Amino acid sequence: MNLENKGLRELFSLANQIGNKRYHKLTHQDFEKYREFDYWRYVDGDYECGTTQESRDWVTENSDSYCPICEQHYSVKGGKTIDHKLPRSQYPWLSMNFHNLWVICRDCNQEKSEMNWYEYEHYIFINYPDWYPAVKAARPKLLLHSLKD
DSSP states (O other): OGGGGOOOHHHHHHHHHHHHHTTTTTTTTHHHHHHHHHHHHHHTTBBBBSSSSHHHHHHHTTTBBBTTTTTBBGTTTOOEEEESSSSSOOOGGGOOOGEEEEEEHHHHHHTTTTHHHHHHHHHHHHHHHHHHHHHTTTOOOHHHHHHHH
């Protein structure tokens, strides 16, 4: 299947079909990946971004001072958060796939919530058209491609 010529809606439809099909057949390894993210990110129930040394290092290496979506300084937007581009609730086996993680501000993360990527791009396009190019540039193409296998 050639994914290069498919539209975004069709790609996410395919991703959801694959995700829903596999979601009902979670393996022990899938569940471990889902839980591994919790241990990597949070220590003793602390819900701050990057609370383990490894996750703090990852946040430092993968972010600067400004949110890639709203372009506001993190300090005025509730701080940094580690977000899953494709929601962990729908794609638990991608929980620790670093292509699925990005650092965004708390406000943008809360607004994105559990939207799948297509819903999120559409939401941004309608509500914040100036932000759309940045969100489109962050589209998780590699992840969508990996879901076809």
